Amino acid sequence: MSQPVLSVRDLHVEFVTRRGVLKAIDGISFDIAKGEVLGVVGESGAGKSVTGSAVVGLIDPPGRIAGGEVILSGMRIDNLPPEELRRVRGKRIGMIFQDPLTSLNPLYRVSEQLVETIRTHTNLSSSAARKRAIDLLAEVGIPAPDRRIDSYPHEFSGGMRQRVVIALALCAEPELIIADEPTTALDVSVQAQIITLLKRLGRDHGTAIMLVTHDMGVIAETADRVAVMYAGRIAEIGPVRDVVQNPLHPYAKGLMGAIPSLEVETDRLVQIPGSMPRLSAIPTGCAFNPRCPFAFDRCRVERPEPIQRDLHRVACHLYDETTIRAEALA
Amino acid sequence: MKTGMLAFIIRRALQAIGVLLTVGIIAFAMFRFAGDPVNQIVSLDTPAAEREQVRLSLGLDDPVPVQFARYLFRAAQGDFGVSYQFRQPVSDLLAERVPATMELALCATIFATVFGVLMGVYSGLKRDSILAKVFQTVSLVGISLPTFLIGILLIYLFSVTLGWLPSYGRGDTVRIGWWTTGFLTLSGWTALIMPSITLGLFQMTLIMRIVRAEMLEVLRTDYIKFARARGLTTRAIHFGHALKNTLVPVITIVGLQFGSVIAFAIITETVFQWPGMGLLFVQAVQNVDIPIMAAYLMLVALIFVVINLAVDILYTVVDPRLRTTIRQPA
Ligand SMILES: Nc1ncnc2c1ncn2[C@@H]1O[C@H](COP(=O)(O)OP(=O)(O)O)[C@@H](O)[C@H]1O
Ligand code: SF4
Ligand SMILES: [Mg+2]
Numbered sequence: 005m006s007q008p009v010l011s012v013r014d015l016h017v018e019f020v021t022r023r024g025v026l027k028a029i030d031g032i033s034f035d036i037a038k039g040e041v042l043g044v045v046g047e048s049g050a051g052k053s054v055t056g057s058a059v060v061g062l063i064d065p066p067g068r069i070a071g072g073e074v075i076l077s078g079m080r081i082d083n084l085p086p087e088e089l090r091r092v093r094g095k096r097i098g099m100i101f102q103d104p105l106t107s108l109n110p111l112y113r114v115s116e117q118l119v120e121t122i123r124t125h126t127n128l129s130s131s132a133a134r135k136r137a138i139d140l141l142a143e144v145g146i147p148a149p150d151r152r153i154d155s156y157p158h159e160f161s162g163g164m165r166q167r168v169v170i171a172l173a174l175c176a177e178p179e180l181i182i183a184d185e186p187t188t189a190l191d192v193s194v195q196a197q198i199i200t201l202l203k204r205l206g207r208d209h210g211t212a213i214m215l216v217t218h219d220m221g222v223i224a225e226t227a228d229r230v231a232v233m234y235a236g237r238i239a240e241i242g243p244v245r246d247v248v249q250n251p252l253h254p255y256a257k258g259l260m261g262a263i264p265s266l267e268v269e270t271d272r273l274v275q276i277p278g279s280m281p282r283l284s285a286i287p288t289g290c291a292f293n294p295r296c297p298f299a300f301d302r303c304r305v306e307r308p309e310p311i312q313r314d315l316h317r318v319a320c321h322l323y324d325e326t327t328i329r330a331e332a333l334a
Numbered sequence: 335m336k337t338g339m340l341a342f343i344i345r346r347a348l349q350a351i352g353v354l355l356t357v358g359i360i361a362f363a364m365f366r367f368a369g370d371p372v373n374q375i376v377s378l379d380t381p382a383a384e385r386e387q388v389r390l391s392l393g394l395d396d397p398v399p400v401q402f403a404r405y406l407f408r409a410a411q412g413d414f415g416v417s418y419q420f421r422q423p424v425s426d427l428l429a430e431r432v433p434a435t436m437e438l439a440l441c442a443t444i445f446a447t448v449f450g451v452l453m454g455v456y457s458g459l460k461r462d463s464i465l466a467k468v469f470q471t472v473s474l475v476g477i478s479l480p481t482f483l484i485g486i487l488l489i490y491l492f493s494v495t496l497g498w499l500p501s502y503g504r505g506d507t508v509r510i511g512w513w514t515t516g517f518l519t520l521s522g523w524t525a526l527i528m529p530s531i532t533l534g535l536f537q538m539t540l541i542m543r544i545v546r547a548e549m550l551e552v553l554r555t556d557y558i559k560f561a562r563a564r565g566l567t568t569r570a571i572h573f574g575h576a577l578k579n580t581l582v583p584v585i586t587i588v589g590l591q592f593g594s595v596i597a598f599a600i601i602t603e604t605v606f607q608w609p610g611m612g613l614l615f616v617q618a619v620q621n622v623d624i625p626i627m628a629a630y631l632m633l634v635a636l637i638f639v640v641i642n643l644a645v646d647i648l649y650t651v652v653d654p655r656l657r658t659t660i661r662q663p664a
Contacts (some may be wrong), residue, residue, distance in 0.1 A: 062562060094565025101563075106556035109575050110655055120574075121564045156654040172564060 007078050008035035009179050009212035010059065015072035017051075017058050017236075019283075020065075026283040028054045030236040031072070033310075036180065036212040041203065043227030043244065044216045045259065047280045050233040052216045056182045058082075059214075060097050061089040077179055095125040098173030100183040100202075104165035104190070108157035114141075114168055115153040118175065125176035140171040145201060163194030170201065174209075181206065182214045187222070195219075199226055220259065224248050232256045235280055235291035242316035252318045254296045290321065298322060339650075346646055350639040357635035358409065361628035362402050368624050414629035419621045424629045428611060433513045434504055435603070435610030439595045441526050442534035442602075446595075447588050450538040454545025455580075459572060461550070473539035481598065485532040485605035492528060500525050502607035533602040537591050544587055548580040555579075582653055589645035593638035 017029035029051045036042045044052050057063050059074050061082065074082040081092055093099075101107050109117060118137035119130060128136060134153075141149035144167040157165055166186060173181055183202060187195035203226050206213045215227060223230050223244060230248065231241040232255065240253040251257045258276040278295035281287060287294055293303040300321070308319045321327055372388050380388075393401060408414070414424035453473075457466035476484075493501035505521030507514040516522025552558060553576055561571050600612035607613065611630060618626035 060563060062559070090565050090567070092565070093563055099560070099563035101556060101560055103556060107560040109557040109561065109579070111578050111653065112575070120566065120570065124564070124566055124570070158655045169560070172560075175564070 006038065008037050009040075009077055010036040010214070011073075011075040012055075012059065013073040013075065015055070015058060015074065016070040017054050017063060017067060018070040019067045023284055027070075027286075028067070028236050028283060029058065032233075032236075032238050033072075034231055034238065034241055036214060038179075038212055039206065039210040040229065041206060041213045041215055041227045043223035043230040044214060044233060045218070045220065045223055045230060046233030046239075048218075049280055049283075051236040052233055053184050055233075056099070056184050056214065056216060059180075059182060060093050060099060061086075062093070091125075094121060094173075094178070095176040096179050098175070098178035098181045100166075100169055100173050100181065100186045102185040102188050104162055104169050107169050108165060108172075110157055113154050113156055114160075118153070118168075118172060121172055121175040136175075137171075140174055141168070143205070144168070144171045144174070145197075146171075162190050163198065166190060166194075166198055167201065170198075170205070174205065177209060178211065180212045180214070182216075184216045185218065186215075188218060195222075202226070220248070232259060235286055236283070237291065237319060238310065238317075239292070239320070240316055240318045242314075242318075246315050252313055252316050252323060253320045254298050254322070255292050256318075290319075302327070343643075343647070346643050350643060353639050354632070354635055355406075357632055358406050359402070361409075361631045362405050364628050364631075365405075365624050366398075368622055409629070409632060414632075415625040417618075417626050418623045419618070419626075420623075424625045427614060427626065428629060428633065429512060430514075431609060431611045431614045433507075433515060434608060435596060435599050435612060437516055438526065438529055438533060438602070438608060438610060439592065439599055441530035442532075442595055442599075443537065443588060443592055444534075445530050446534035446537035446541055446591075447584070450541025451545050451584060453538075454542040455549060455572075455577060457542070458546040458549025458553070458580075461546070469542060473542050476535045476539035481532060481536065481601045482605050484535055485528070485602060488528045488532060489605070499528055501528075504609060529602050529606045529608055532605065533595060533599055536598075537587075537595060540591070541584060541587055544583055545580050548583055549576060552576045552579045582649065585648055586645055589641055589648065593634070593641050596637055597634050 012035075013033050014031050015029055015033070016027065016031055019026045019028055032051075032055065034042065044055070046052055054063070054067075058069055061084070063069060069082055072082070073080055076092065076096060081089065084092065108114070112120075115134060115137060118140065119133045122128060122133040122136055123130065126133070138149045138153055141153055146152055146164060146167055152160075157168070160168060170186075181202070186202065187198050190198060199222050202213065202215070205211065215222070217223060227244045229242060230244045232239045232247070232251075232253065234255050240247060240251060240256045247256060248260055251260045255276065276295060281291060281294070287304070288307075289305050290296065290299070290303040290308050293299040296303065302321050306321070308321045308324070310317045310319045311323050313323050372385050372392070372394070376385055376388055389395060393404060396404075412425045414428070416422065417424050417427055420427060453469045457463075457469045460466050489501045492499040500521070503525060504516045505523075505525035506519040507516050507522060508518040516526060558571060558576060561575050566575075596611075599608075599610060600615060602608065603610045603612035604616050611633070614626060615630045617623070618630070
């Protein structure tokens with residue numbers, strides 16, 4: 005297989021707080037191939053956004069990357085000096101955030117924000133950059149882009165603003181797009197449009213996409229593979245069809261219990277009894293054990309490491325050879 | 335857009351007239367509380383018949399509302415009566431003093447704005463640096479020391495001890511039409527330094543703290559995060575995106591405080607014997623010269639009102655969102 009666009013190896017992210025060091029990301033690894041969409045799901049606080057920020061080097065003190073590697077098309081980027089990392093951001097990795105209403109600077113015209121971003125990463129003249137900006141707006145589906153480009157952000161609707169945000173992320177044709185809940189703040193009616201747009205852009209440009217979302221329906225329809233995160237770790241990762249139809253990890257089983265379709269108004273995950281532990285009070289052993297209907301003694305003392313099971317990689321003692329053998333004997 | 339803007343300006347102008355009328359009532363009432371104006375004009379041994387003559391000539395026998403209307407009507411034309419002390423038209427006396435106060439207030443405001451913004455931006459961006467802490471301390475001193483004390487300290491240091499700067503007056507002035515300016519002579523400039531600092535210090539610390547707080551606030555916003563994710567340079571983010579957003583409150587403060595600067599000039603003018611309106615007012619108070627006091631009150635009110643109006647209009651120039659709000663009142 006060819007080299008992945010993004011490869012995250014045993015990433016650790018910590019926040020140093022008054023109450024001690026909180027491990028927000030505790031050793032996660034995953035790859036995203038060219039043109040592939042990796043869906044990332046998990047309850048709020050699971051570490052999805054922190055993972056995205058760590059990949060682009062936007063973890064601010066008191067947070068820090070405490071270990072692991074982030075490799076972009078074969079080049080390690082997590083240890084780059086700040087100025088070189090800045091050149092990677094926006095040029096080779098585009099980011100899209102949750103709320104298009106607050107992502108754009110209200111005092112600058114859309115044209116100014118686009119041209120500024122394009123000229124930061126290319127050496128186009130300002131008129132060439134403006135032309136490219138209009139093309140980008142057309143590509144993300146803004147009608148009459150040559151007129152609309154000089155509008156201010158507040159003159160666009162939420163869905164249109166998110167298209168502008170996507171255009172901004174695309175300015176320098178990035179290899180990777182990290183979309184952090186790009187539709188959560190939008191009307192249900194436009195959510196599907198934005199997801200379709202992202203999917204089309206990824207396909208047309210061969211861009212790798214990391215798509216963080218609460219919406220299992222979106223994952224099922226859009227992602228090639230899916231990673232289920234829980235308390236700073238990946239509980240299960242694998243091809244979307246396998247994980248959605250045949251989840252192995254008990255937490256993933258709970259999530260996939262019912263997948264709402266895109267038409268139904270819901271962006272919440274299916275409720276699993278209990279709630280995710282706070283970072284300051286992660287249980288020993290498997291972080292999921294207090295909520296897990298299958299938990300057994302070993303789960304409360306030993307942390308499950310990821311195990312390959314067919315196309316899935318799952319972190320659960322149920323799939324460990326020793327457990328399976330013990331069960332077979334019983 | 336034009337009609338909306340016009341309606342907005344008319345609405346604000348009507349409010350302004352309301353404020354001015356109220357101040358007019360107060361100013362007018364002062365005449366009636368300060369005893370019989372005839373006594374201020376005639377001497378002790380003036381015969382009663384002559385007093386009656388004066389009373390009639392001043393229109394003091396007319397009903398109060400008529401007197402008030404007449405007072406306002408004349409005031410609107412710049413006729414504030416005759417000073418009791420100087421036996422000259424109040425308007426002439428004020429016109430003579432306006433340039434001194436205006437030039438002082440202007441210099442104080444420019445000083446406060448330039449240094450306030452610079453120090454505020456610096457301490458917002460490098461809030462843990464030693465210099466930022468020095469600024470914080472200076473601002474605390476600036477806020478807590480009374481103006482007259484600062485003035486006296488400056489005089490003691492730079493006039494008495496070092497002998498660098500004059501301790502009182504405007505220096506040499508040049509007459510241009512009815513305006514006298516200190517901007518065209520060296521002694522005029524040196525005379526402006528200490529009074530401007532004394533008068534502007536409070537506003538400077540105010541602006542500094544507002545810019546600092548605003549800067550910290552803006553740096554936390556989503557659009558700054560998104561600007562960083564797009565790989566814009568730190569300079570573009572700090573001095574383009576962040577600073578522009580902090581300027582809206584700065585404009586308000588600078589604008590609205592300009593009226594206060596003129597009003598507070600009373601103290602500075604007294605300390606430095608600055609021949610402005612404030613000094614004239616202080617002398618008027620000492621001599622119960624009601625026409626001057628009343629006229630000063632109304633003039634300051636007029637300045638406040640005009641500034642308020644100007645600031646509102648200026649807002650819409652800086653913040654495009656307000657333009658739409660004004661266009662389509664909710
Ligand atoms: N600046 C920060 N300081 C301390 N803890 C943080 C900070 N940012 C995120 N965290 C913690 O990291 C964990 C993961 O957060 P996040 O990645 O935002 O979750 P989500 O999966 O909902 O996107 C949360 O427990 C959160 O409290
Ligand atoms: S390791 Fe144990 S507690 Fe954790 S998910 Fe598997 S069975 Fe449940
Ligand atoms: Mg998040």
